[in-house]
Amino acid sequence: MTRTVKAGTLSIGGGNPISVQSMTNTDTADFDATLRQVGALFDAGCDLVRLAVRDTADIAVCKKLVKASRGPLSADIQFDYRLAVAAADAGFSKVRFNPGNVGGEAGVREIAAACKANGTAVRVGVNSGSIERDMLDKYGYSDRALAESALKGARLLEKAGFTDTVLSAKASSVKLTVDTYRYLRGVCDYPLHLGVTESGAYASGLLKSAVGLGALLLDGIGDTLRVSLSGDPVREIGAGRAILRAAGVDTAYxxxxxxxxxxxxxxxxxxxxxxxxxxxxxxxxxxxxxxxxxxxxxxxxxxxxxxxxxxxxxxxxxxxxxxxxxxxxxxxxxxxxxxxxxxxxxxxx
Ligand code: SF4
CATH class of the missing domain: 3.30.413.10 (Sulfite Reductase Hemoprotein, domain 1)
Incomplete structure (x- = not known):
């Protein structure tokens, strides 16, 4: 059993229902368009919506979006730990970042402190394109290198006294994704956010996600998921729910x-x-x-x-x-x- 991580009103892991997530593709700074898409995603049954937060101008708009949203929001941060700190302060329920690109241990320490102070959950999100250099040197391009990159981030947070962490380690290769999550499940009890990244346009992306996520779900692995599909993110919700049903995880229908x-x-x-x-x-x-x-x-x-x-x-x-x-x-x-x-x-x- 994985530990439970609370992201606002949503409980991830610990035997809670597997949640379905998505991400907006509007300009985050466009309040009306973003709020409209956030609403459409929640209408479709999304449990948590992620927004790309690129700069301080986005943060200013996000403060209003967080208040206006009827469900939990997650901030997607790249490169600048200060934006993750600002996102936690702005009231996001969760912050997703890659420890490898936010300034190393010092940056992670700042994020951990802000998230702890605000009750914000964290997702350490590593992709096959952003495996840590030292892990690549040690394990080569492999499931082990991808998984250990995510674990390295989780350990940095632990060192800073923070454990409300969800892990993801996605690849565009279905096999690499499945092998990586199987490895992670064997070595930690952090909730796992499943996904096959850059899976493609609707039909091929759906197929790759169904095979990869389906294999993991049938193994009892996974606490939350996102089906990444190019185009309207609302379609990701139906796809996610359909995969949960096909895998026999959701039977209430x-x-x-x-x-x-x-x-x-x-x-x-x-x-x-x-x-x-x-x-x-x-x-x-x-x-x-x-x-x-x-x-x-x-x-x-x-x-x-x-x-x-x-x-x-x-x-x-x-x-x-x-x-x-x-x-x-x-x-x-x-x-x-x-x-x-x-x-x-x-x-x-
Ligand atoms: S149930 Fe009857 S109609 Fe349907 S495929 Fe089988 S044999 Fe054909």
């Missing part, structure tokens, strides 16, 4: 399973499955609904589902509950009939 269809399927199964998925998106408890093309793999195959529909030849289909047929219907009424069954079933639970 209606899962719609459907067969791939073949010549035996005599109705538009894909349209039906998509409609049911859309119309059950509000359900926040475990429910499994099967949409199957025919009796070959119908109620039998899907009997581990709570309920479902199965095609039964031209103009015929059946509804079933836990593998038992409960009604014969016309496939053209399938969406209405299945939704009525789901609503009745949902009310009984």
């Amino acid at each position: 209606c899962e719609v399973i459907s067969c791939p269809t073949c010549a035996r399927c005599r109705f538009d199964l894909n349209a039906l499955a998509e409609e049911i998925e859309r119309r059950t998106a509000h359900i926040k408890r475990p429910l499994k609904v099967a949409v199957m093309g025919c009796a070959v793999n119908g109620p039998g195959e899907a009997k581990h589902a709570d309920l479902g529909v199965c095609g039964g030849g031209e103009g015929q289909a059946v509804l079933f509950v836990r593998g038992e047929v409960v009604k014969r219907i016309d496939p053209k009424d399938a969406a209405r009939e299945l939704m009525a069954l789901i609503e009745t079933y949902d009310e009984r639970m």
